[in-house]
Amino acid sequence: MNKLKIPAPKYRPGDAPNFENMMVGVNQNLSKPNIDSAPLDMMDHALGLVRVLNDEGELYGEWIPDISDDELLKGLSDMVITRIYDDRMQVMQRVGKMSFYLKCTGEEAIAVAQTAALEDQDMCFASYRQQGILIARGFPLLTMMNHCLSNSQDICKGRQLPIMYTWSEGNYFTISGNLGTQFPQAVGWAMASAYKGESAVASTWIGDGTTATNDFHQGMTFASVYKAPALLNVVNNQWAISSFQGFAAGEGTTFASRGIGYGIPGIRLDGNDFLAVYAVTKWAAERARAGHGSTLIEHFTYRAAAHSTSDDPSKYRPENEQEFWPFGDPIDRLKAYVIKKGIWSEKKHEALVKEHTKTVFDAYKKAESYGTLSSGDRPEVSTIFEDIFEQPTNTLRRQRQELGI
Amino acid sequence: MTQMNMIQAINSAHENLLERDKSVVVFGEDAGYFGGVFNATEGLQEKFGKQRCFDTPISEGGIIGAAIGMAVNGLKPLVEIQFSDYIYPGFDQIVSEAARIRYRSAADFTVPLTIRTPCGGGIRGGQTHSQSPEAIFTHVSGLKTIMVSNPYDAKGLLIAAVEDPDPVIFFEPKRLYNGPFSGDPAAPSQSWENHEFGDVPEKYYSLPLGKARVVKEGADLSIITYGTMVHVSLAAAEKSGLDVEVIDLRTLSPIDLETITASVQKTGRCLVVHEATFTGGYGGEILSLIQENCFYNLEAPIRRVAGWDIPYPHAFEWEYFPGLDRVVRAINIVMEG
Known part of the structure; x- marks a missing residue:
């Protein structure tokens, strides 16, 4: 008998998902520790789940953040525009305007709320599913679209896949595409910040699947050894393309708990709860700025969309699984909260959606006028030999001449 | 001019660099307090403080990954990979990251990073302390690759590597640390004393990269x-x-x-x-x-x-x-x- 165990997700296509018992015994009413708390004293936070909005959409517990109405409404608006942007770009990929696209549906709060809680000087080393950071920091939609279309105005000069944005001015690091590499880089960036005596912190995001890479462990070790002022985010959206988080050894444990062994506090939170993401980010950033080192934050969420335009999730998981996800949708939840709070209304929301839809549509029309991958203007071909080094080598000059440009 | 062996010349380059530029930071496995297994960083921590020359975890990918992040944040990391045979855990960070960040971001971000690493055999190091992996790096677009052969060049080129705005892999044949080598193991060992290229200025100088x-x-x-x-x-x-x-x-x-x-x-x-x-x-x-x-x-x-x-x-x-x-x-x- 073959005794090798291979993990498998609970539900496959055709199954009826049921997550009712998923959180049985999980502490969802956690204390808010002092920012200098020892990691070992925060075991509950690594195994539990920090939430601020309960299932009824009411605030509860110690983590309720001090956040202004303006910030709440900006957060909601940024999440809405992120989703509309994603939907538009996905459609444009489907009609052949770009090679690839990747949505963050259901995960908007993770990027948008964390950005809201960080300072502009803080450096973001994101993965490819945090386009919400750029939107929250005001990167022009047109610039993002020009990049995705690899057109004549693409600031990456047609060198990168869509979504692999870069924006140094907005303290957003160039996206790699090789998973996890940004993790130790963010730690190094944070070490340099400490070295210079500055107050900026680094924040980095990886997925549950990427915690299996060497980079995760290298980053954790360096973050711990040098007490780097960094926020180390694991977005546990349950899926790495078609592999469920069991293939990252996530079954029966939490990703947040991995911090403890490194001497780094781990906090698991409800990633679909804008206020929980905001509150924990504030705590971790304050801890980092005060010199107490990094925090590992697990954002417990669900990847509602496909991994990318290159896969069909109905081939490996129940088609409607996200509808059964017990933590709802981040936009719906924040919207319900601000309406309940009396600072928002269905009518205003409708108008907001309409306005953003038009903004995205208009920006796209403009972007398309600068060309797309399949037609129109492209960046100058001669630029493909630039930026290998600051100065071109003789070998590169010869190759450029050979191409005849 | 002073007579130096290759280790002393490399150490002198570090000293000049650390003195001149606060953004230069030196680290590697055993490179801090102990001064490195080949003594290349000896005395630097004592002279410049533990934040400018420090020890690291045994994690080449971590060393290089963190160094990239530091370089992006305005520092000029000069790191040691203890043996070039150990460089492979850091390979992805070198090839996919350091070498390509300028290109992929269209110069939005750059990585001024120098990776020093002892290479080559002839010191009874066996298969894990003797390799010469330079061709793996020369194949990579976006990297500059150096291998030195004497103390004078080692110092001048190491300073040039740190001054360079892009990533440089700097190979040091460890058989040459103490003297030139004719290739005859039975011959008496030679030293850099009285050798033309063992005469090394104590002051800061650099030699051009890309010149034979x-x-x-x-x-x-x-x-x-x-x-x-x-x-x-x-x-x-x-x-x-x-x-x-x-x-x-x-x-x-x-x-x-x-x-x-x-x-x-x-x-x-x-x-x-x-x-x-x-x-x-x-x-x-x-x-x-x-x-x-x-x-x-x-x-x-x-x-x-x-x-x-x-x-x-x-x-x-x-x-x-x-x-x-x-x-x-x-x-x-x-x-x-």
């Missing part, structure tokens, strides 16, 4: 080489009794094609020599360039002398090492061709 050195002029045959094999080639040239020209590439990438072609066009005969394994070695690249640029000047087929295509065997390192006799034999074959 004609170590010895000659008219009969050109040897294109680098690292430890520069000295073996010089000894072989002398033993052959012929008028051999020896070129030390110093920088492998970007390559100094002009110096190579000028030499081969003059002599019409060429031998390429390196310690690294033969197949896929950098010698193949050099040979191709000569073929493309000097074919009608050649009077004989070009030959390569390199390590065999085997791991460096501990008890048989002199059978692996492309020593004096193999180089002399190859010179004679090229001359007869």
Whole structure:
């Protein structure tokens, strides 16, 4: 008998998902520790789940953040525009305007709320599913679209896949595409910040699947050894393309708990709860700025969309699984909260959606006028030999001449 | 000028760099308090403080990944990978990240990073402390690759590497740390004392990257080489009794094609020599360039002398090492061709 165990997700296509018992015994009413708390004293936070909005959409517990109405409404608006942007770009990929696209549906709060809680000087080393950071920091939609279309105005000069944005001015690091590499880089960036005596912190995001890479462990070790002022985010959206988080050894444990062994506090939170993401980010950033080192934050969420335009999730998981996800949708939840709070209304929301839809549509029309991958203007071909080094080598000059440009 | 061995010259380069520029930061496994397993960073922590020269976890990917992040945040990391045989866990960070961040971001971000690493055999290091992996790096777009052969160049080129705005891999043949090596393990060991290139200024100076050195002029045959094999080639040239020209590439990438072609066009005969394994070695690249640029000047087929295509065997390192006799034999074959 073959005794090798291979993990498998609970539900496959055709199954009826049921997550009712998923959180049985999980502490969802956690204390808010002092920012200098020892990691070992925060075991509950690594195994539990920090939430601020309960299932009824009411605030509860110690983590309720001090956040202004303006910030709440900006957060909601940024999440809405992120989703509309994603939907538009996905459609444009489907009609052949770009090679690839990747949505963050259901995960908007993770990027948008964390950005809201960080300072502009803080450096973001994101993965490819945090386009919400750029939107929250005001990167022009047109610039993002020009990049995705690899057109004549693409600031990456047609060198990168869509979504692999870069924006140094907005303290957003160039996206790699090789998973996890940004993790130790963010730690190094944070070490340099400490070295210079500055107050900026680094924040980095990886997925549950990427915690299996060497980079995760290298980053954790360096973050711990040098007490780097960094926020180390694991977005546990349950899926790495078609592999469920069991293939990252996530079954029966939490990703947040991995911090403890490194001497780094781990906090698991409800990633679909804008206020929980905001509150924990504030705590971790304050801890980092005060010199107490990094925090590992697990954002417990669900990847509602496909991994990318290159896969069909109905081939490996129940088609409607996200509808059964017990933590709802981040936009719906924040919207319900601000309406309940009396600072928002269905009518205003409708108008907001309409306005953003038009903004995205208009920006796209403009972007398309600068060309797309399949037609129109492209960046100058001669630029493909630039930026290998600051100065071109003789070998590169010869190759450029050979191409005849 | 002061007489220095290669370790002292490298140490002196660190000292000058740390003195001159607060953004230079030095780290690596055992590189801080202890001063490195080869003493290259000895005394630096004591002199400049533990935040400017420090120890790291045994994590080459972490060292290089963190160094990239530091470089992006305005520092100039100068890191040591204890043996080049250990560099592979950091390979992804070098190849996919350091080498490409300027390109992929269209110069929105850049990585001024220098990775020093001892390489090569002849020190009874076995297969995990003897490799010469330079060709793996010369193949990568966006990296500059250096291999030095003497104290004077080591200091000047290391300073140039740190000054360079892009990532540089800096190979130090550890067999040359204490003296040049003729390739004959039975011969008495030599030191850098009284050697022309053991005379090293104490002050800050840099040498241009991408420039080869004609170590010895000659008219009969050109040897294109680098690292430890520069000295073996010089000894072989002398033993052959012929008028051999020896070129030390110093920088492998970007390559100094002009110096190579000028030499081969003059002599019409060429031998390429390196310690690294033969197949896929950098010698193949050099040979191709000569073929493309000097074919009608050649009077004989070009030959390569390199390590065999085997791991460096501990008890048989002199059978692996492309020593004096193999180089002399190859010179004679090229001359007869």
